[in-house]
Amino acid sequence: MKKVPVLEIFGPTIQGEGMVIGQKTMFIRTAGCDYSCSWCDSAFTWDGSAKDDIRQMTAEEIWSKLIELGDDRFSHVTISGGNPALLANLSELIGLLKEKGKKIAIETQGSKYQEWLKDIDDLTISPKPPSSGMITDFEKLDQIIEKLRNSNQQQSISLKVVVFDTTDLQYAKDVHLRYPSIPFYLQVGNEDIHEAETNKLVQTLLEKYETLIDQVIEDKELNNIRVLPQLHTLVWGNKRGV
Amino acid sequence: MKKVPVLEIFGPTIQGEGMVIGQKTMFIRTAGCDYSCSWCDSAFTWDGSAKDDIRQMTAEEIWSKLIELGDDRFSHVTISGGNPALLANLSELIGLLKEKGKKIAIETQGSKYQEWLKDIDDLTISPKPPSSGMITDFEKLDQIIEKLRNSNQQQSISLKVVVFDTTDLQYAKDVHLRYPSIPFYLQVGNEDIHEAETNKLVQTLLEKYETLIDQVIEDKELNNIRVLPQLHTLVWGNKRGV
Numbered sequence: 001m002k003k004v005p006v007l008e009i010f011g012p013t014i015q016g017e018g019m020v021i022g023q024k025t026m027f028i029r030t031a032g033c034d035y036s037c038s039w040c041d042s043a044f045t046w047d048g049s050a051k052d053d054i055r056q057m058t059a060e061e062i063w064s065k066l067i068e069l070g071d072d073r074f075s076h077v078t079i080s081g082g083n084p085a086l087l088a089n090l091s092e093l094i095g096l097l098k099e100k101g102k103k104i105a106i107e108t109q110g111s112k113y114q115e116w117l118k119d120i121d122d123l124t125i126s127p128k129p130p131s132s133g134m135i136t137d138f139e140k141l142d143q144i145i146e147k148l149r150n151s152n153q154q155q156s157i158s159l160k161v162v163v164f165d166t167t168d169l170q171y172a173k174d175v176h177l178r179y180p181s182i183p184f185y186l187q188v189g190n191e192d193i194h195e196a197e198t199n200k201l202v203q204t205l206l207e208k209y210e211t212l213i214d215q216v217i218e219d220k221e222l223n224n225i226r227v228l229p230q231l232h233t234l235v236w237g238n239k240r241g242v
Numbered sequence: 243m244k245k246v247p248v249l250e251i252f253g254p255t256i257q258g259e260g261m262v263i264g265q266k267t268m269f270i271r272t273a274g275c276d277y278s279c280s281w282c283d284s285a286f287t288w289d290g291s292a293k294d295d296i297r298q299m300t301a302e303e304i305w306s307k308l309i310e311l312g313d314d315r316f317s318h319v320t321i322s323g324g325n326p327a328l329l330a331n332l333s334e335l336i337g338l339l340k341e342k343g344k345k346i347a348i349e350t351q352g353s354k355y356q357e358w359l360k361d362i363d364d365l366t367i368s369p370k371p372p373s374s375g376m377i378t379d380f381e382k383l384d385q386i387i388e389k390l391r392n393s394n395q396q397q398s399i400s401l402k403v404v405v406f407d408t409t410d411l412q413y414a415k416d417v418h419l420r421y422p423s424i425p426f427y428l429q430v431g432n433e434d435i436h437e438a439e440t441n442k443l444v445q446t447l448l449e450k451y452e453t454l455i456d457q458v459i460e461d462k463e464l465n466n467i468r469v470l471p472q473l474h475t476l477v478w479g480n481k482r483g484v
């Protein structure tokens with residue numbers, strides 16, 4: 001039986017961002033990333049700091065944990081990372097979740113393809129803007145999006161770009177204009193991932209959100225898009241596992 | 243040329259709630275409502291307090307105003323009220339917006355049917371819970387939903403219920419279970435529609451949002467739903483026309 005490296009399983013809670021914002025869901029966070037974004041809010045998945053917490057788990061073991069935590073109180077599961085698309089072995093879990101009638105969401109930066117990506121109900125591709133320090137391989141991204149677009153009519157795909165500054169916003173625009181038919185989400189970046197005072201964080205984030213909205217309002221190339229904050233950060237601050 | 247009573251036209255801004263939360267959009271607010279919800283946050287559309295601001299406008303006049311404000315910086319228009327579904331005459335505006343290639347969203351409580359409801363891209367039906375003081379005519383709602391469901395494959399329909407207390411939450415659950423296949427949104431009620439201090443309001447609303455999430459998490463009959471706050475209230479407080 002195939003195993004995948006898991007760092008956290010938690011929920012039910014709500015999805016705080018992106019295309020299914022607000023959705024009641026369970027979370028599975030896998031370990032490992034091929035990127036190392038400067039502002040990564042889950043660096044513990046790849047920087048070694050939580051390596052003793054990584055468990056190699058089979059699909060059945062993950063399912064047991066989901067049931068232990070969520071019982072009959074969930075219908076939706078979000079797989080997050082790190083970059084879950086590094087893990088070919090996730091196919092077993094995805095098959096099992098579908099067999100159990102659960103909807104599945106995943107977020108990946110779009111640097112790797114897996115056949116099982118076609119089976120994800122709510123797929124968010126989140127290329128990383130310049131402030132991350134990473135470089136997008138657009139040819140690769142083109143290929144991945146092309147494959148997915150031609151495969152599954154039931155699937156919802158969206159693009160999401162996190163924005164920290166005006167260079168990021170220009171990058172976001174380039175991504176949106178490259179794939180204009182794919183629903184596009186702009187998200188306010190959280191620069192204060194170590195801020196412990198939630199009230200202060202909320203105020204900063206809402207101000208940044210307003211600034212981003214203002215920029216979008218002025219820009220005629222950013223008409224058919226959605227601009228969102230991270231709701232879980234507004235509610236729970238920088239706390240993990242909620 | 244047919245006219246409709248209009249109270250406000252503003253934007254571009256973002257949609258703060260519901261199925262297209264975050265979407266960049268223009269807003270048209272029509273006057274008049276067949277309800278009088280106790281906590282209505284747009285009571286000025288029906289209580290006479292803004293009756294001198296109501297303008298009877300043709301579709302062309304509304305379009306001119308949209309262009310004056312939004313120029314080429316919008317692709318989406320939200321028609322809000324009051325209850326826009328009272329206005330058979332809106333058909334002309336809806337035809338014109340479609341001709342111009344704009345997407346249209348509308349919110350109505352589901353008490354009245356209009357043929358043009360079929361042409362709305364993002365249709366939110368928002369029945370009002372007991373705390374509003376209103377009584378839902380479920381037979382009427384059944385009929386409306388039945389008609390819409392059989393008409394337009396392109397259309398996205400959602401249900402949204404605003405929740406102020408546990409009686410409202412039970413009502414929301416009844417609505418969700420009555421129409422389980424329609425995407426369902428729970429929204430935190432804003433009791434402080436006259437609170438002028440935005441920071442205080444934000445804190446109260448986020449606490450209420452967390453409480454509502456906690457209730458949803460515990461409830462196995464509320465699995466496949468989405469729980470959202472009103473983003474515009476978090477960003478702009480109780481200010482009108484933003």
Ligand code: SF4
Nearest residue numbers: 033035036037040082
């Ligand atoms: S791609 Fe995601 S998980 Fe990987 S480093 Fe960047 S932000 Fe972190």
Ligand code: SF4
Nearest residue numbers: 275277278279282324
């Ligand atoms: S239905 Fe909407 S506009 Fe009408 S009274 Fe109720 S909240 Fe206000």
